[in-house]
Amino acid sequence: MDRIVYLDNAATTKIKPEVFEEMKPFFAECFGNPSAQYGFVTPVKKKIELCRRNIAELLNASEDEIYFTSGGTESDNWAIKSIAEKYKTKGKHIITSCIEHHAVLNTMKWLEENGYRITYTPVDKNGIIDLDFLQKSIDDETILISIMTANNEIGSIQPIKRIGEIARKNKIVFHTDAVQAYGHIPIDVKKMKIDMLSASGHKIYGPKGIGVLYVRNGVKIGSFIHGGSQEFGLRAGTYNTPGIVGMGKASEIAIRFMSDNEKVRDTRNLLLKKIETEIPKVFLNGDIENRLPNNLSITFEGVDSEALLTMLSENGIYASSGSACTSGDTKPSHVLKAIGLSDKDIKSTIRFSVSDDTTADDIEYAIKVLKGCVSALR
Numbered sequence: 001m002d003r004i005v006y007l008d009n010a011a012t013t014k015i016k017p018e019v020f021e022e023m024k025p026f027f028a029e030c031f032g033n034p035s036a037q038y039g040f041v042t043p044v045k046k047k048i049e050l051c052r053r054n055i056a057e058l059l060n061a062s063e064d065e066i067y068f069t070s071g072g073t074e075s076d077n078w079a080i081k082s083i084a085e086k087y088k089t090k091g092k093h094i095i096t097s098c099i100e101h102h103a104v105l106n107t108m109k110w111l112e113e114n115g116y117r118i119t120y121t122p123v124d125k126n127g128i129i130d131l132d133f134l135q136k137s138i139d140d141e142t143i144l145i146s147i148m149t150a151n152n153e154i155g156s157i158q159p160i161k162r163i164g165e166i167a168r169k170n171k172i173v174f175h176t177d178a179v180q181a182y183g184h185i186p187i188d189v190k191k192m193k194i195d196m197l198s199a200s201g202h203k204i205y206g207p208k209g210i211g212v213l214y215v216r217n218g219v220k221i222g223s224f225i226h227g228g229s230q231e232f233g234l235r236a237g238t239y240n241t242p243g244i245v246g247m248g249k250a251s252e253i254a255i256r257f258m259s260d261n262e263k264v265r266d267t268r269n270l271l272l273k274k275i276e277t278e279i280p281k282v283f284l285n286g287d288i289e290n291r292l293p294n295n296l297s298i299t300f301e302g303v304d305s306e307a308l309l310t311m312l313s314e315n316g317i318y319a320s321s322g323s324a325c326t327s328g329d330t331k332p333s334h335v336l337k338a339i340g341l342s343d344k345d346i347k348s349t350i351r352f353s354v355s356d357d358t359t360a361d362d363i364e365y366a367i368k369v370l371k372g373c374v375s376a377l378r
């Protein structure tokens with residue numbers, strides 16, 4: 001294949017060379033188990049704590065509020081199941097949204113099967129949750145509100161500060177799945193009154209299989225993975241040192257990069273402008289203002305998205321029809337359904353997600369191919 005244009009960065013990102021370089025010694029010369037007592041592992045311990053500091057800094061949290069996990073899925077499971085267990089004597093009611101990632105939705109489903117009552121807040125046509133509905137859903141038994149910071153399919157950014165204020169006023173724990181938002185848009189857990197937050201390394205040009213759960217000091221959580229005394233005795237398992245180092249370095253880069261993420265937004269806007277001007281009968285899904293800078297969700301009316309994705313990939317262009325975890329699923333996207341798309345339009349929708357490496361030249365090539373494929377399929 002002559003050329004590859006990777007436009008599926010919401011599924012995963014390519015690791016940055018400087019992140020990979022930083023990780024390398026921790027596979028080889030600094031291989032020691034950081035839980036050991038001898039001096040050989042002191043640099044490893046120090047590095048892990050430095051990474052925890054970078055992550056805390058990105059969120060305006062304290063180091064002792066950052067717990068390393070195996071990724072966003074584990075962080076979501078841990079946050080939700082742990083609050084459900086710890087606060088069950090107060091009540092068994094949880095509020096979430098109907099557009100969450102399956103890491104949250106299937107955890108809620110499991111809790112429902114185990115006697116919990118779950119309220120799913122609807123969203124408007126732009127994918128922004130109905131705050132009034134959320135507020136009215138709170139009752140004496142509500143123990144947790146879990147609403148994602150930004151959606152993985154349509155990029156919509158939720159009014160997190162408002163949700164945090166509502167939760168705090170009602171003395172309810174507020175968890176947010178920030179896997180798509182962490183390192184891409186500014187998040188301040190103090191200002192936004194966030195009690196728990198999930199993040200993942202592989203969405204920010206870091207490695208896969210590493211994530212973080214932020215837990216505000218004062219929020220009671222229990223152990224989720226039982227075993228040794230790592231992570232303040234709450235998350236057992238030998239440290240994934242290279243992964244932690246990668247996530248720490250990627251977070252450090254994100255701190256610098258986020259103040260300058262107009263480049264990503266400009267690239268995404270260029271792609272949108274070209275699609276809208278060069279391809280007829282298309283529309284954008286989600287809010288253009290309250291939206292992740294890298295995300296586009298486009299419906300190509302009358303075009304089968306699976307056929308289009310196949311044609312695009314034959315030409316080296318990689319995008320997706322929605323969440324990477326549900327591709328191959330025959331069920332229409334619950335997110336696109338929630339914003340009111342017909343089944344027909346859902347089957348004609350593609351998600352493009354650019355990176356800070358995507359160039360104007362990549363966009364030119366992608367548009368040329370896309371135009372040809374759409375017209376051939378129509």
Ligand code: PLP
Binds near residue numbers: 010011202
């Ligand atoms: N939450 C959201 C919003 C996601 O987009 C993803 C991954 O795509 C996850 C959770 C799961 O994260 P991980 O792949 O790190 O388990």
